[in-house]
Amino acid sequence: MSQHSRRDVLINNMGDSRILVWDELQVPPNMESDTDQWVRDFQPLVQIAGPFKCHWARSRERPDTVLLLTLWRCMLKLREFEDSPDAQLFWENLASKGILRLASHETVYRSNWANYLDKSFIQLFWVYFPASLDEDQLAEITESKGINPPPMGFSVPRKDLLVARAPAKIWANKTKIVNGQETQLMMWPHFWRNEEKAEYRNIQRGGNISSWTVRDRFISELEDLKPVTWKEEFFTFTCFRFVSENR
Numbered sequence: 072m073s074q075h076s077r078r079d080v081l082i083n084n085m086g087d088s089r090i091l092v093w094d095e096l097q098v099p100p101n102m103e104s105d106t107d108q109w110v111r112d113f114q115p116l117v118q119i120a121g122p123f124k125c126h127w128a129r130s131r132e133r134p135d136t137v138l139l140l141t142l143w144r145c146m147l148k149l150r151e152f153e154d155s156p157d158a159q160l161f162w163e164n165l166a167s168k169g170i171l172r173l174a175s176h177e178t179v180y181r182s183n184w185a186n187y188l189d190k191s192f193i194q195l196f197w198v199y200f201p202a203s204l205d206e207d208q209l210a211e212i213t214e215s216k217g218i219n220p221p222p223m224g225f226s227v228p229r230k231d232l233l234v235a236r237a238p239a240k241i242w243a244n245k246t247k248i249v250n251g252q253e254t255q256l257m258m259w260p261h262f263w264r265n266e267e268k269a270e271y272r273n274i275q276r277g278g279n280i281s282s283w284t285v286r287d288r289f290i291s292e293l294e295d296l297k298p299v300t301w302k303e304e305f306f307t308f309t310c311f312r313f314v315s316e317n318r
Contacts, residue, residue, distance in 0.1 A: 087145050089180040091241075093258065094139040098129075099169040109137075110311045112168065115161045116141065117311065119152055126188045128306035136173070138306060140188070142180055149177075176243040176256060184239040184260070189310040191235045191262040192269050194218070198293065198301040199254040202246045212296055213240070218261055218272055218289045233271050235262040254299050269305075 102108075109127055110117075117125055124142040143149040152158050162172065200212070217238035223231070243256040263269035272286040283291075293301065 090143045090146050090149050091178050091180040091185065092141045092143065092149065093176040093178065093243075094141070095173040095175070096137045096139055096165070097135055097171045097173050098137050100135055102169075109309070112165060112170070113139070113311065115157060115164065119157060124185060124310065126185065126308040126310050128193070128308040131305040132302075133304065137170075140185065140308075142185060176258070177245065178241045178243055178258070182239065184236060184262070187235045187262045188260075188308040191264060191308075192266045193306040193308060194261040194263060194269060194272070195304050195306060196259040196261075196293070196301055197304070198257045198259055198296075199247070199249050199299045200257060200296070201299060202253040202255045204255065208297075212257070215292060215296065217259060218285060220271055230264075232264060233268045235264055238262070249299055252299055266307075 113125065113127070123144060126140045128138050130136045130138060143152075165171070196217075200208075204212075219237055220233045223233075238259060238261045241258040241260070243258070246253050246255055248254070263271075272289075273284050275282060276285050276288060
């Protein structure tokens with residue numbers, strides 16, 4: 072296997088796969104987190120046959136930023152929308168309300184993890200790795216489990232579980248220049264059942280540094296992977312549109 076072949080499979084093998092677009096939107100500071108209002112604002116998008124699932128959430132760390140996740144049946148449907156007058160009208164309508172697109176990331180969608188977005192309290196790490204990852208570096212990243220509490224057993228009621236599912240690693244399809252360096256973005260959402268359950272990350276777990284929390288240990292492991300930079304945010308998503316996948 073060549074140096075970048077595994078990376079190509081993870082990142083660039085779009086084919087007929089479903090495509091998830093992550094749009095970071097800057098919103099006016101006085102705009103309320105009103106689900107009905109957001110549905111009206113995004114209505115031109117969700118009426119199109121291409122996307123069959125959309126989620127939005129305001130960042131707790133960046134209150135002026137909303138993350139819009141739109142799931143498309145395939146790349147062709149996404150490109151047809153982008154090249155259509157509907158797309159121009161959609162973004163112009165948002166801009167007229169002071170809603171601007173700051174960044175957009177395309178990813179291949181696998182494993183149906185988006186089904187848990189609106190059922191979880193999301194702790195999301197944006198991790199920028201050097202674009203020149205080799206096989207050994209990628210393998211090390213792939214093997215890292217994130218903040219993953221130990222299993223509690225089959226007899227534990229679902230409501231008592233800490234997480235809805237294991238963390239997911241999602242690679243952006245295109246590289247981005249960060250701090251003058253070409254980087255590959257990996258989104259790493261953690262799916263806590265609710266905000267209270269997410270406090271597990273702040274439990275002290277001993278070790279060589281007895282005051283370290285579960286999160287501290289994860290951050291140490293994350294930085295050992297040698298990212299160019301990373302950031303952490305929290306989201307509570309709302310799913311505002313479902314369309315049959317057979318459309």
